[in-house]
Amino acid sequence: MTLPRFLQIHTLTPYAAALLNRDDVGRAKRLPFGGANRIRVSSQCLKRHWRTAAGDWSLSGLGAPMTVRSRRTFVELVAEPLQREGFEREAVAAVVEALQVVLLGESSKAKAAKARAGEEVEDRDAFAGLKTGQVLVLGRPEVEFVTGAARTLLADAATAKDARKAAEAYIKANRANLEALRLASGLDAALFGRMVTSDILSRGDAAVHVAHSFTVHAEESEPEFFTAVDDLEKEAGGLGSGMVGDSELTSGLFYGYAVVDLPLLVSNLEGCARADWQSADRGLAAGVVERLVHLAASVSPGAKLGSTAPYAYAEMVLLEFGDRQPRTLANAFLNPVRTGQLQGDMRGAALAQLAGYLTDFDGMYGGREDRKIASLRPIEHLSADRVAGGLPALARWAGTVVAA
Amino acid sequence: MMEVLVLRLEAPLMSFGGPMIDQNGPSRRFPGLSQLTGLLGNALGWEHRDADRLERLQSRLRPLCVEIAGEPAPLTDYQTVDLGQSFMNGTGWTTRGVREDKGGGAATRETHIRLRDYRVDGCVMVFLRLADADQVPTVRHLRAALDFPARPLFLGRKPCLPSLPIACGTVTAATVFDACAQWLGTMAAADHKPGWRRVETGFHDAEWPAGEPGAPLSLEVDRVIDIRDWSNQLHGGERLIERGPLALGAG
Numbered sequence: 001m002t003l004p005r006f007l008q009i010h011t012l013t014p015y016a017a018a019l020l021n022r023d024d025v026g027r028a029k030r031l032p033f034g035g036a037n038r039i040r041v042s043s044q045c046l047k048r049h050w051r052t053a054a055g056d057w058s059l060s061g062l063g064a065p066m067t068v069r070s071r072r073t074f075v076e077l078v079a080e081p082l083q084r085e086g087f088e089r090e091a092v093a094a095v096v097e098a099l100q101v102v103l104l105g106e107s108s109k110a111k112a113a114k115a116r117a118g119e120e121v122e123d124r125d126a127f128a129g130l131k132t133g134q135v136l137v138l139g140r141p142e143v144e145f146v147t148g149a150a151r152t153l154l155a156d157a158a159t160a161k162d163a164r165k166a167a168e169a170y171i172k173a174n175r176a177n178l179e180a181l182r183l184a185s186g187l188d189a190a191l192f193g194r195m196v197t198s199d200i201l202s203r204g205d206a207a208v209h210v211a212h213s214f215t216v217h218a219e220e221s222e223p224e225f226f227t228a229v230d231d232l233e234k235e236a237g238g239l240g241s242g243m244v245g246d247s248e249l250t251s252g253l254f255y256g257y258a259v260v261d262l263p264l265l266v267s268n269l270e271g272c273a274r275a276d277w278q279s280a281d282r283g284l285a286a287g288v289v290e291r292l293v294h295l296a297a298s299v300s301p302g303a304k305l306g307s308t309a310p311y312a313y314a315e316m317v318l319l320e321f322g323d324r325q326p327r328t329l330a331n332a333f334l335n336p337v338r339t340g341q342l343q344g345d346m347r348g349a350a351l352a353q354l355a356g357y358l359t360d361f362d363g364m365y366g367g368r369e370d371r372k373i374a375s376l377r378p379i380e381h382l383s384a385d386r387v388a389g390g391l392p393a394l395a396r397w398a399g400t401v402v403a404a
Numbered sequence: 405m406m407e408v409l410v411l412r413l414e415a416p417l418m419s420f421g422g423p424m425i426d427q428n429g430p431s432r433r434f435p436g437l438s439q440l441t442g443l444l445g446n447a448l449g450w451e452h453r454d455a456d457r458l459e460r461l462q463s464r465l466r467p468l469c470v471e472i473a474g475e476p477a478p479l480t481d482y483q484t485v486d487l488g489q490s491f492m493n494g495t496g497w498t499t500r501g502v503r504e505d506k507g508g509g510a511a512t513r514e515t516h517i518r519l520r521d522y523r524v525d526g527c528v529m530v531f532l533r534l535a536d537a538d539q540v541p542t543v544r545h546l547r548a549a550l551d552f553p554a555r556p557l558f559l560g561r562k563p564c565l566p567s568l569p570i571a572c573g574t575v576t577a578a579t580v581f582d583a584c585a586q587w588l589g590t591m592a593a594a595d596h597k598p599g600w601r602r603v604e605t606g607f608h609d610a611e612w613p614a615g616e617p618g619a620p621l622s623l624e625v626d627r628v629i630d631i632r633d634w635s636n637q638l639h640g641g642e643r644l645i646e647r648g649p650l651a652l653g654a655g
């Protein structure tokens with residue numbers, strides 16, 4: 001069975017009396033859509049909060065010791081291919097290990113193996129020192145570069161000892177560039193991309209696309225007048241008003257949309273070519289996807305934490321796996337949801353619009369993605385299967401689809 | 405008669421990038437040639453390094469772009485970037501072995517402000533024919549790639565994910581203008597569904613390559629710099645386009 005290429009994540013999240021994302025004059029960011037202004041949270045704001053979120057489902061949590069398992073990138077994608085090209089196994093091990101040390105720091109296995117090097121161990125696996133317990137994230141550009149560098153060093157070396165010497169000289173001469181490669185790689189870069197240089201071959205692309213989120217209805221905004229009171233002045237007999245200002249408070253049901261490019265995610269995490277993503281180890285990618293679903297549903301992009309406590313969880317998370325061109329369901333809300341609909345039940349009206357639009361969309365374009373949904377309440381006529389077990393079950397399902 | 409690929413570019417935010425000045429990233433009203441090339445290359449699964457293929461495709465594109473709806477003024481998104489973040493400094497590795505840095509001092513510490521324009525609340529249709537029509541990729545290859553793309557498609561910037569399938573179909577017509585009249589006439593006459601933009605009859609602003617056969621009278625001729633040198637990863641090279649209103653009747 002072939003794996004689906006794309007995961008689409010749709011959320012509906014309510015925020016009341018908050019100011020989530022501001023423009024240059026301190027007002028909430030907006031978006032004209034369907035002829036009505038909506039309140040908006042920008043893509044970069046959402047991404048930043050997902051990236052830096054702490055907690056049970058944080059991305060940084062994937063690097064924690066309990067989730068580590070042996071990563072064989074250097075063995076399977078660098079050392080073994082070089083050996084297949086005809087280079088001598090010991091020489092390959094020496095060069096690749098030297099490069100690995102720079103890119104990772106010393107692995108304890110390598111240290112121990114070196115310590116034993118003086119003893120005669122006939123069947124010692126030359127590549128044993130290359131397996132590392134660290135969560136190593138090198139994308140395809142990095143793997144190709146390291147392999148190419150190793151290949152050049154091996155081609156010029158007569159013995160394994162010469163190869164190691166050449167590798168050490170190369171590392172000394174290129175330390176800054178290799179350090180930069182180490183710093184540029186990482187889970188963050190695999191998901192959200194990294195700095196572009198003038199070199200197209202070193203470019204790493206983001207595997208996650210995050211749309212700007214906006215309210216399904218016209219803006220609901222209230223000016224927030226506030227004063228700052230000077231207590232000391234009051235005590236001294238003065239009037240006490242230190243400052244008068246105004247801000248803005250907005251409320252809304254926000255539609256959020258993100259797409260995960262699964263072949264690119266696996267390539268960025270495992271260093272394999274995109275075309276080989278289905279045969280690569282997808283365990284880490286599955287963990288990332290599961291966490292991303294949780295983050296999209298629960299992480300607030302909000303600012304003004306002290307004065308508005310803008311914390312909310314999604315009331316609906318819809319996941320779609322498929323191969324068709326991903327598309328946002330924003331047009332379900334092209335006609336803004338109005339307070340007059342459904343006796344003032346804006347949430348119900350929004351869900352009804354979404355369900356109706358999705359049905360119309362399927363009718364027009366035929367076929368259907370593999371869809372599952374977690375929601376506070378069942379949604380009538382929505383063309384998706386509702387999971388028992390809510391968000392944890394939904395996120396876990398997404399992980400198993402990727403790992404399958 | 406030629407085969408014309410019909411594309412629908414519609415997203416809550418879209419960007420048709422124009423020349424950038426300092427921190428300002430303006431959007432033109434219609435997509436440029438390099439943007440369409442990149443979009444098609446993305447669907448086909450081409451890489452950044454496939455410069456020859458991208459150059460060849462770019463040189464074959466003949467798009468007629470028509471505005472269906474749109475706010476006249478673009479939305480400017482105000483973005484701040486903390487230049488001190490760890491992944492921004494000392495991470496510019498290259499395959500040439502030389503690290504590229506942003507520089508020192510303020511470039512690694514302060515907050516950088518970027519302004520990026522988007523076209524909003526709109527829809528642009530593109531009627532695309534290919535010069536050397538039989539060369540691979542043909543219009544049919546492009547259609548198939550857009551329906552099941554290798555990567556997610558986006559309209560200008562990565563967050564600009566489309567609302568609808570971009571490839572609408574193919575039309576056989578004598579010119580791209582005939583294809584446009586045929587297609588939009590059908591759309592205008594169709595029953596209107598809630599959540600779908602109406603195509604109004606009347607005049608629609610459009611842009612097409614100068615000298616395109618079958619063109620109506622244009623209001624202006626302009627030079628645009630929307631061609632990318634894919635080998636050197638630079639924009640450069642201009643072409644002439646014509647702009648004018650297209651009259652659309654129903655049926």
